Amino acid sequence: MHLARDLEQAFVERDPQALDTVYSLYFALLCAVARSTLGGESDAEDCVHDLMLRIWLSKDSYRLERGALRSYLIVCVRNEALARKRKAARRHALDVHAMRMNVDDSADFAAVDHVELKRLRDALRTLPDAQRAVVELAYFGDRSQSEISSELGLPLGTVKSRVAAGLQKLAAEFTGKSR
Amino acid sequence: MSAGDHPLEDLALYALGMLDTDRRDDIDAHVDACSSCASALGAHEATVAAMVDAEFPTPELTSDARRRLAHRRSAMRTPRNIASLRGLAVAAVLALAVGVLGVVDLRQRDALRDDDVFLSAIVTSHFAHAQFRAIGGAHVDAKVVYDRGGRWYEVIARDIDPSYRVAVVTRDGAIARERPERFVARGRTSVLAIETPEAFAGFELRTRDGDVVARTATPSKGGR
Ligand SMILES: [Zn+2]
Numbered sequence: 001m002h003l004a005r006d007l008e009q010a011f012v013e014r015d016p017q018a019l020d021t022v023y024s025l026y027f028a029l030l031c032a033v034a035r036s037t038l039g040g041e042s043d044a045e046d047c048v049h050d051l052m053l054r055i056w057l058s059k060d061s062y063r064l065e066r067g068a069l070r071s072y073l074i075v076c077v078r079n080e081a082l083a084r085k086r087k088a089a090r091r092h093a094l095d096v097h098a099m100r101m102n103v104d105d106s107a108d109f110a111a112v113d114h115v116e117l118k119r120l121r122d123a124l125r126t127l128p129d130a131q132r133a134v135v136e137l138a139y140f141g142d143r144s145q146s147e148i149s150s151e152l153g154l155p156l157g158t159v160k161s162r163v164a165a166g167l168q169k170l171a172a173e174f175t176g177k178s179r
Numbered sequence: 180m181s182a183g184d185h186p187l188e189d190l191a192l193y194a195l196g197m198l199d200t201d202r203r204d205d206i207d208a209h210v211d212a213c214s215s216c217a218s219a220l221g222a223h224e225a226t227v228a229a230m231v232d233a234e235f236p237t238p239e240l241t242s243d244a245r246r247r248l249a250h251r252r253s254a255m256r257t258p259r260n261i262a263s264l265r266g267l268a269v270a271a272v273l274a275l276a277v278g279v280l281g282v283v284d285l286r287q288r289d290a291l292r293d294d295d296v297f298l299s300a301i302v303t304s305h306f307a308h309a310q311f312r313a314i315g316g317a318h319v320d321a322k323v324v325y326d327r328g329g330r331w332y333e334v335i336a337r338d339i340d341p342s343y344r345v346a347v348v349t350r351d352g353a354i355a356r357e358r359p360e361r362f363v364a365r366g367r368t369s370v371l372a373i374e375t376p377e378a379f380a381g382f383e384l385r386t387r388d389g390d391v392v393a394r395t396a397t398p399s400k401g402g403r
Contacts, residue, residue, distance in 0.1 A: 066217050067224065166191075171222060
């Protein structure tokens with residue numbers, strides 16, 4: 001924990017060593033996150049590199065109040081990957097039906113730990129149905145709020161409030177049983 | 180400030196990746212100025228990260244095995260040898276300063292694509308560049324990229340007379356010494372790379388007759 005905090009401080013101060021360390025520690029993870037959205041290996045790596053570069057060169061990207069740098073990076077990469085995917089989908093007028101549940105397609109990466117995945121499923125199962133549907137669609141289905149709204153036939157405001165409530169509840173679930 | 184001023188629900192949507200880019204920019208701007216939303220967003224991010232962790236058991240500070248995996252993968256992409264970074268530094272500096280030369284169509288563009296764009300961030304903290312300023316009526320479009328540690332420099336020029344020489348302005352007494360190396364032309368772009376130069380405070384471009392046609396603003400930000 002101490003180490004992570006030191007790293008975050010160094011990152012904020014743009015110590016080049018911090019970037020190196022962040023890279024060593026999180027690159028594989030961040031690529032896995034990007035790959036789960038984008039598919040291709042090199043697309044995923046491009047996505048992570050571009051994002052890291054942008055974060056590093058931008059003054060106001062990460063600050064200590066935000067909490068864990070690791071979580072911050074995960075969400076940034078996910079957002080970046082999702083934005084790229086949506087852009088590509090718009091460009092090619094592809095429909096967005098494919099649910100990205102196939103996490104095994106990255107064979108060279110660590111095999112999916114089914115115990116952990118079960119933990120996620122269990123946590124999701126604790127949500128009321130209405131909340132679970134939107135959180136699952138958002139997380140596994142990579143859907144935007146408007147896509148979910150039209151898919152479930154719900155007003156945007158309802159989608160928002162269910163997502164917020166669902167994530168809040170999941171937070172309690174995860175922190176209650178943290179490793 | 181009322182609760183309505185804080186985009187609380189959108190913070191959750193942000194963390195789950197449900198916002199479009201414009202709205203995300205709005206939230207970024209707000210979070211930048213609002214500590215309470217920064218930490219609220221951080222909490223949501225931690226939840227999403229926990230979901231990701233459950234889905235992808237991957238490198239952790241605490242897990243040696245997972246750490247080795249991360250190291251191995253990043254080692255493949257992070258050259259340890261400074262010398263191997265030179266081409267990349269040149270490419271990175273060019274990429275970040277596109278418009279100065281207006282070209283990135285060197286061999287380096289491939290290096291930039293194949294290697295890490297990310298590395299330009301590391302690279303720019305170790306390397307620097309300076310523009311040549313023409314003297315008199317000469318038209319000179321050139322710059323120099325150099326290692327802050329003084330181990331190498333590379334002059335990149337466009338549409339330059341290939342007979343031009345590079346002279347080093349040294350730190351002690353600003354004595355310029357001409358280097359014997361010649362520019363190598365690649366289309367309209369010419370480069371001249373020096374691996375182990377003397378300590379330098381700046382550079383000059385000279386004609387074969389020794390007339391100075393351009394020099395860098397001295398001293399360039401060398402050493403730190
Ligand atoms: Zn706020």
